[in-house]
Amino acid sequence: MTPAARVQTAITILDEIGAGGPVEKALTGWARRSRYAGSKDRAAVRDHVFDVIRQRRSLAALGGGDSGRHLMIGLCRRTGVSPEDMFNAAPHAPAELSDAERAGGRAPLDGPEAADLPDWLWPEFSASLGDKAAKAAQVMQTRAPVHLRVNVARTSRERAIEKLAAEGIDCSPHPMASTALEVVEGARRVHQSEAYKSGLIELQDAASQAVVESLPLEPGMRVLDYCAGGGGKALALAAHAGVDVFAHDIAPKRMRDLPERASRAKAKVTVLSPGELDQAGKFDLVLADAPCSGSGSWRRAPAGKWQLTPARFEELLETQLQVIEKASQFTCADGAFAYATCSSLSAENSGRVNAFLDKNSGWELGFSQAWTVLDGADGFFVALLSRVL
């Protein structure tokens, strides 16, 4: 495919998404119908679509409208590609620019438009990030890096770097966690690599790893991952020698790949159904990686920021408090309870912890830490609580 044909394809997919179609469905539907497209074409089209969704508001301003065509004109302008070179009416390319399109578009206005956030969310976002808000929003317009977690139960970070390099995947250590690598070259080869298939590495953002690394893990502990989902954190916990890890989720189906992932990593994770959890006794450490807005990972899943509504946000805040109240009860008397989110919004983070502490005087805060995209990974938050003795 020519670069211009990729632009036209992205326009068609963006229009499908604009009409309410889910992003992945629109992309996989196109890929299935388009056997002529090679892997580089698919990757380029996918990148165009995600680049636009991340920056939809500011690109609509630059491109002069919010159709797929206007958004791609905006993307060309932002990335310094002359729109005339792409909109050239060659076979499979977009039609030539009209006079109105050529003259249209303007610089995005400071605030939520330039930051690519909905108006209603801007006050919460800017209050949460303070003087880092505009810079963080700018970073959120870019692609997320690819991070790996080295399974330190099986190999060292240095050995993993060597093994991956031998398979054409260049990585460097990431400063946020002693287990973390950033892929510099060859990210698309990770899934097919021996290092991945044999469980020496997992795909996991460095901030998720930093959360696990911040926890007071000791050999002999029973640890519960109360909101285990796909099990990323449960597996990172299980890489710690002598820690007995249990995984639970209100939607047990979300944990369906966990046994296979654990077997690949040669890690032991006991999956508990909600009924089994009630019979499982107390735990030395309970982690609740709660459902949240996902604002810290909107670079990876950018559709989330446009789908979030004030009502859904309020619902999440309520669920988070319920999760803290329920999950903390599984902590033994001298144990610790950790609350985490992949959000950079204070209402979901310190706001929830304070709401819990206000209602539960028997608990106190040990520490809390927030990472933002400016630290080079997803935005994340963790707070460690214990009972007042």
Ligand SMILES: C[S@@+](CC[C@H](N)C(=O)[O-])C[C@H]1O[C@@H](n2cnc3c(N)ncnc32)[C@H](O)[C@@H]1O
């Ligand atoms: C942020 S995701 C967890 C991600 C996971 N810890 C990981 O690292 O891959 C939040 C999970 O919480 C679960 N969840 C939502 N409400 C819950 C509740 N009331 N009790 C337990 N789990 C809940 C969701 O099903 C979802 O899988």
